[in-house]
Structure formats: C-alpha cells, structure tokens
Amino acid sequence: MHDQSEDPRSARAAALATELRALVGKLKRRLREQADVGDLTPSQVSVLLRLEKDGQATASSLARAEGMRPQSMASVVAALESAGLVSGVPDPADGRQTLLSLTDACRQWVQEGRTARQDWLSRRLRARLSSDEMEIVDKAAELLNRVVDD
Numbered sequence: 001m002h003d004q005s006e007d008p009r010s011a012r013a014a015a016l017a018t019e020l021r022a023l024v025g026k027l028k029r030r031l032r033e034q035a036d037v038g039d040l041t042p043s044q045v046s047v048l049l050r051l052e053k054d055g056q057a058t059a060s061s062l063a064r065a066e067g068m069r070p071q072s073m074a075s076v077v078a079a080l081e082s083a084g085l086v087s088g089v090p091d092p093a094d095g096r097q098t099l100l101s102l103t104d105a106c107r108q109w110v111q112e113g114r115t116a117r118q119d120w121l122s123r124r125l126r127a128r129l130s131s132d133e134m135e136i137v138d139k140a141a142e143l144l145n146r147v148v149d150d
Contacts, residue, residue, distance in 0.1 A: 035112070086101065
C-alpha cells in the first residue's frame with residue numbers, strides 16, 4: 001500500500017532535484033566562462049583531465065576509458081599534441097606504445113584556469129552574500145556532499 005506521508009516529501013525531493021540540476025548547470029557554465037578553454041572540444045578537455053588525474057596513459061587506454069574508438073582517440077591526441085598540451089614518450093614496457101602525459105605548459109594552463117574560476121567564485125560569494133548567508137551555503141555544501149558521496 002502507498003504511504004501518503006511520503007508524497008509531499010517525494011514531491012519536494014523531485015522539485016529540489018530539478019532546481020539543483022539547473023543551478024549546477026548554470027554554475028558550471030559561469031565557471032567555464034572564467035577560464036577560456038579556447039577551441040578545445042569536450043573530448044579533448046576530458047582527455048586532459050583524465051591525464052591530469054590518472055597520470056601517463058597510452059592512446060588505447062585513453063580510448064577505452066573515454067568509451068571512444070581508437071581512431072577517434074588518435075585524432076584527439078594529435079590535436080592535443082599539435083597544441084602543445086600533451087607529449088609522448090616510448091613505453092618502457094612496450095616500445096610499440098607511446099605513453100602520453102600533460103606538458104608543463106598544459107599543467108600551467110590548467111592551474112591558471114582553476115585559479116581564475118576559484119577567484120571568480122570567491123569574489124562573487126563575498127560581493128553577494130553576507131557572512132550569515134555564507135554560513136548557510138557552507139552548511140548546504142556539507143549536505144550536498146552527503147548526497148553525492150557513496
């Protein structure tokens with residue numbers, strides 16, 4: 001049998017989910033505007049983030065991780081190499097393979113982008129929220145972490 005007391009709670013959760021999804025999307029767009037990614041495609045950005053997080057990788061392992069065909073990954077890697085964002089060295093375990101990693105210039109560019117986004121958000125919080133409101137946002141962030149953490 002259906003529990004009537006859960007209906008308002010379920011409706012509220014659904015409304016909050018809709019609002020949060022829209023808000024997070026808007027926040028992501030605003031943050032993206034603060035650090036220009038230039039002409040990089042979403043696939044290229046994803047590969048750069050994966051290399052930053054996981055370290056060196058072969059093009060074939062990147063293709064598997066990204067759910068791409070090896071031929072598609074080859075064009076992504078070629079574009080990143082020509083932009084000076086990734087470089088490769090022979091894999092010591094298998095000389096036929098190339099281990100790709102971020103260049104120093106790419107690491108600096110990624111850090112500058114993060115700094116720009118962090119500075120923008122920090123300035124917006126200071127300019128638009130009182131200390132009490134920042135405390136509320138802090139508590140909301142804590143609660144949202146509970147929602148997304150396993």
